[in-house]
Amino acid sequence: MVYEEIFSTYTNKKIKGRHITNETVEPILEHLNSDFKVKIEGKSVLEKPIYSVQFGHGKTKIYMWSQMHGDESTSTKAILDLFEVLSKDKVYATFIQSTYTLYIIPLVNPDGAEVHTRENINKVDLNRDVNECTQPESKILKQIFENFQPEYCLNMHDQRTIYGIGETNKSAIISFLAPAYNKNREINQYRSKAMHIIGKINNVLQNYIPGHVGMYNDAYCDNCFGDYFASKNAVTILFEAGHYPNDYTRDITRKYVFIGLLVVFDIIHENDIVDDNNSEYFIIPDNKVSFFDILYKNVKIIDNGNEKIINFATQYNEVVKNGIIVFEPYMVIIENDIQNYFGHIEYDLEGELFYSNYCSIPENGVKSDFFIGKNNEFIDGILKTQ
Ligand SMILES: [Zn+2]
The missing domain is CATH 2.30.40.10 (Urease, subunit C, domain 1)
Incomplete structure (x- = not known):
């Protein structure tokens, strides 16, 4: 199992637990090599910097962001692990650099992260603010999308411990969604592509956590970022890191988010050659509050x-x-x-x-x-x- 080996080799063991803030992220960003372009995109309500990291110069543009909900830090840790791989594994870094241009916001909501709330410090859920963009954090997230014009978006979240998989007694360790781009939840070529990729991620994760991968609810939300970007024809994938038994710090779930990212990079690369097929997406069982x-x-x-x-x-x-x-x-x-x-x-x-x-x-x-x-x-x- 190559993916698991990559994780255990490169995971940043100093970073752990749920309280991931700018103070966690900043020392890592400071020490990234010159292959990474680190930028302050703007400031949060409390004037904390919001960082972006760009990596690679390939033709496929991927935009990803984590912790727009301040208390959802699992994917942020997985992204920091990804930076370790891209810093230290030259062969893998070269593959990513030549194939992709990555634009990453590791921590969208630093004020919420600090006090461990879903919302930002003005008590606004940033994921219900894409239309009005009343908050500085939302403005940054949207502005980068408009400037960068990514082909792919990875929208990275955590889900609560209350979710299980279908009727089973298995917890939802990780869930995915190709968000709807309209009220009728139709499937166009972009959503189909997202479904195809998620089906492939699920196939890989079943080797590690059989029966623990779920599908998130696809009700259309016209003020949510993922649905909005999907409506602009970005191939959008929602990651929802969930609960691995006894892993309340989510340092085990983090591994499966990380593996999910590596699969995305492999599949998009291969997807240039193979036909789209989204049937594997529909075998993933729904999440249920259970x-x-x-x-x-x-x-x-x-x-x-x-x-x-x-x-x-x-x-x-x-x-x-x-x-x-x-x-x-x-x-x-x-x-x-x-x-x-x-x-x-x-x-x-x-x-x-x-x-x-x-x-x-x-x-x-x-x-x-x-x-x-x-x-x-x-x-x-x-x-x-x-
Ligand atoms: Zn969230």
Whole structure:
């Protein structure tokens, strides 16, 4: 498996975790060699620089950007890994340079990254701002597209831990989409090409994470960047890095994003020769909201004097504290039947009784410290081993 070897050889081991900011990216950009053209494209609302990196002089132009949502940093790490490969593997660098011109914004939303929010510091979701372009970050993202006129766009995001694959109990480790370019979600030659590439990425990733690759919802969003660029006839691919079991820092998922990028470069190159075929795209199962971080099944409660058996969950709230992301566990009541729901961790409590110092029955938003039965103490949602 060549792709995995490339990753383990070149991944930047100093870069890890979820809190990836300009301070993470800047030292790497400073030390890139002269094959890379690093530029400050403008400033964020809080006057932080927004960098671009150009690489190569080939005829195929690829525009890619990461972390327009400040708390979605997995692909940024994969892009920094890509810079390592392009810096150190001369043969691969020459292939990319002669085939492609890459225009990369590793971190579109540095203010949001700093405080770990999806939105920018003005609380605007940049991915709902392509038409008005009210924010400096959106303006930069759109302006580069207009000037560069890429043939391909790679729109790189993270998805939450709540997504699973179809009806299965497999988490969505990574998902893709060839976004719609109109309301009817028609397929033109550009979208078909994106589908073709995604089908090929999926074929490769099935070797590593079988059953864990999903398709993102393709409802047309006329104020979203990917859909907008697709409507301008750019072949656009959405990457959604997701949850690998127990990998809350997403340093494992990062590898699959990275491999996805390498496959894109291989397939576009080969695609000059082979015919377009998008059938492999349609075998990728849809994403579904089907996961909780931690699921507790068959828990007895006494609600207004009545005994009941319920299921409830713990979800993590991600907040920045002293420069690191902390995962704060809180309880979530589940109203629905849980037949088609799963937990990344699951406990079957077999009808034992819930009690807690904070509440008499599980309550939404309360910290996940409780007992179930005599001997089962849960701290931060996890069963304490005796
Ligand atoms: Zn996103």
